[in-house]
Amino acid sequence: MRAPSNAHRASEKLASRLYTAGAILLAVLPLAMVLANRSSPAVIALAALAFLVGRFFEDRRTLVPRLLAPLGTPLGIAALAFLAWCLVSFAWAPFPGSSLRVLGEFLPTLAAAYLLACLAPGRIPAFAPRLAAAATALAGLVIAVDLAADLALERALGRRVAAFVHNRPALTLDLVAGPVALVLWRAWSRGLAAASLVFAALGILRSISGAAQLGLLAGAGLFGLARLLPTRVGIALAGVGLGLAVALAPVEGDLLTRIMPDAAHERLVQSSSRARVAIARSFGAAVAADPWRGAGFGTSARFAEAPAARAVAPEMRVLLGVGHPHNSFLQVWAELGLPGALLGALVLMLMLGRVAGMRQPDRAAALGLVAGAAAIAFVEHNGWAAWWTAGLGAAITWMREAIWMREAATSRTDTRREMDGPA
Numbered sequence: 108m109r110a111p112s113n114a115h116r117a118s119e120k121l122a123s124r125l126y127t128a129g130a131i132l133l134a135v136l137p138l139a140m141v142l143a144n145r146s147s148p149a150v151i152a153l154a155a156l157a158f159l160v161g162r163f164f165e166d167r168r169t170l171v172p173r174l175l176a177p178l179g180t181p182l183g184i185a186a187l188a189f190l191a192w193c194l195v196s197f198a199w200a201p202f203p204g205s206s207l208r209v210l211g212e213f214l215p216t217l218a219a220a221y222l223l224a225c226l227a228p229g230r231i232p233a234f235a236p237r238l239a240a241a242a243t244a245l246a247g248l249v250i251a252v253d254l255a256a257d258l259a260l261e262r263a264l265g266r267r268v269a270a271f272v273h274n275r276p277a278l279t280l281d282l283v284a285g286p287v288a289l290v291l292w293r294a295w296s297r298g299l300a301a302a303s304l305v306f307a308a309l310g311i312l313r314s315i316s317g318a319a320q321l322g323l324l325a326g327a328g329l330f331g332l333a334r335l336l337p338t339r340v341g342i343a344l345a346g347v348g349l350g351l352a353v354a355l356a357p358v359e360g361d362l363l364t365r366i367m368p369d370a371a372h373e374r375l376v377q378s379s380s381r382a383r384v385a386i387a388r389s390f391g392a393a394v395a396a397d398p399w400r401g402a403g404f405g406t407s408a409r410f411a412e413a414p415a416a417r418a419v420a421p422e423m424r425v426l427l428g429v430g431h432p433h434n435s436f437l438q439v440w441a442e443l444g445l446p447g448a449l450l451g452a453l454v455l456m457l458m459l460g461r462v463a464g465m466r467q468p469d470r471a472a473a474l475g476l477v478a479g480a481a482a483i484a485f486v487e488h489n490g491w492a493a494w495w496t497a498g499l500g501a502a503i504t505w506m507r508e509a510i511w512m513r514e515a516a517t518s519r520t521d522t523r524r525e526m527d528g529p530a
Contacts (some may be wrong), residue, residue: 122165129157129227130235136501137239137246137283137307140276140494142264147279147497148216155219158226165230174225182457189450193404196443200403201413209405213491220500228507229515236290239505240303243284246276247310254313270315277314278487279498280307281322281479285330286505289472293512318487326479333471342463345474346456352485353452356436357395360388383433383486390432392419394440401444405491407432410441435490469510476502 132154139146162170177183193210200206250273253260258268266272284307291300311319333341355362393402393410396418406413411427419427432438439447462473480499484490 118164122161125157125161125164126227126230127232129154129161129223130231131238132157133223133227133231133501133504134235134239135242136497137276137279138242138249140279140498141246141249141273144272144275145494147501148212148219148493151216151223151497151500152219154227155222158230159222161230162226174222177225182454182461185450185454185457189447189454192443192446192450196401196403196447199400200406202403202406202409205409206403206405209408209491212493213496216493216496216500220496220503223500224503224507227504228511231508233294236287236294236505236508237296237299239283239287240291240296240299243280243287243303244306247280247284247306247308250276250280250310251313254315273310273314274316274319275494277311277316277319278322278483278495279501280311281319281326281483282476282498282502283505284308285326285472285475285479286502286509289468289509290505290512292468293509293516316487318483321486322479322483325482326475329478330471330475333474334468338463338470341471341474342459345462345477346459348478349455349459349481350452352436352481353439353448353455356434356448356485357391357398357440359434359437360384360386360391386433387437389419389427390434390437390441393427394437394444397444398440399444399446401440401442401447404442406442407438407489415441433487435484438490465510466513469506469513472509473506476506 288300397415402413402415
């Protein structure tokens with residue numbers, strides 16, 4: 108066998124350095140969000156670039172097939188169809204400039220998240236999960252301490268002094284803490300895994316983000332149920348939850364108006380629950396006025412000016428100007444109509460089909476991530492926000508790393524058995 112050439116060894120060395128840089132960026136993402144709560148898109152983009160260039164130097168022949176293969180699966184085709192409908196909706200979007208700005212924020216981050224999830228697993232150095240655990244735990248601790256100290260960190264950094272600045276970091280912790288802990292558990296660093304979960308939960312619970320706390324409750328709850336219940340039951344619970352989230356989004360405001368007591372609103376006063384219900388009613392009325400195609404991708408920021416808003420009662424039209432419906436499922440209905448909602452639901456169900464094929468505890472952790480993300484998406488943020496897309500990309504990358512670790516360990520065991528031969 109011919110020895111590797113000097114050029115080949117140099118390429119491998121450069122690829123290794125790039126993987127190390129990309130893994131460090133991925134690992135420190137939660138802490139970066141605490142220090143600058145809009146930083147995750149840039150962090151994910153740089154990490155993805157590092158792994159992309161590293162894979163190119165390692166083996167450029169397999170790079171394109173590796174990136175294209177997932178897009179040929181049913182899940183990949185459904186996701187591409189959803190994105191294609193987003194682009195088709197530009198034909199009737201009333202504010203194409205605004206829609207392009209939203210797309211310009213969302214699409215590059217989505218591409219970076221996809222590259223990272225495809226290329227990083229299997230190339231993340233052994234130290235990176237421990238660094239990620241430390242960054243996750245430190246992020247949770249900093250959130251808790253800073254809020255307890257009346258935002259002393261924000262004052263010291265000369266930034267805006269408001270408790271909600273830690274909402275995005277807390278929501279990011281919701282996404283990444285579980286997958287990072289799973290990777291550590293698989294690497295037999297279980298004490299560190301537990302510590303990262305505890306401190307992440309501390310930061311989430313100490314934050315003023317009701318969405319982050321709901322995400323923690325939903326994620327931990329479905330994780331526990333999925334560990335205890337048969338596979339079909341856990342997947343069915345997730346499927347019913349996601350299906351209802353899509354189906355009921357247009358009538359969410361009306362339903363909550365009827366069933367949510369005043370006492371519940373009083374307990375949730377910090378989360379502005381009354382305003383959120385009123386916003387949901389307004390956007391639901393807009394969906395009812397044009398359910399078939401929606402107002403067009405990225406129009407939520409100026410929805411009050413959109414033609415669809417003219418069919419909404421004047422007293423409800425004011426709340427269409429808040430920027431987004433505070434419910435990603437309702438946002439899809441409002442902007443992309445019934446075709447967008449159906450394609451989105453198809454993507455979610457095919458994703459659950461992939462999760463159903465996982466082994467434990469991967470399946471339970473994946474379902475916990477799905478439940479936490481869906482719960483947050485139902486009550487919070489703009490669905491196309493780059494920071495949210497980046498957080499999801501990081502979480503999926505760590506999940507895929509855990510799965511790769513299992514497969515690699517299984518492969519090594521099978522190889523040893525083959526070498527040992529029959530007993």
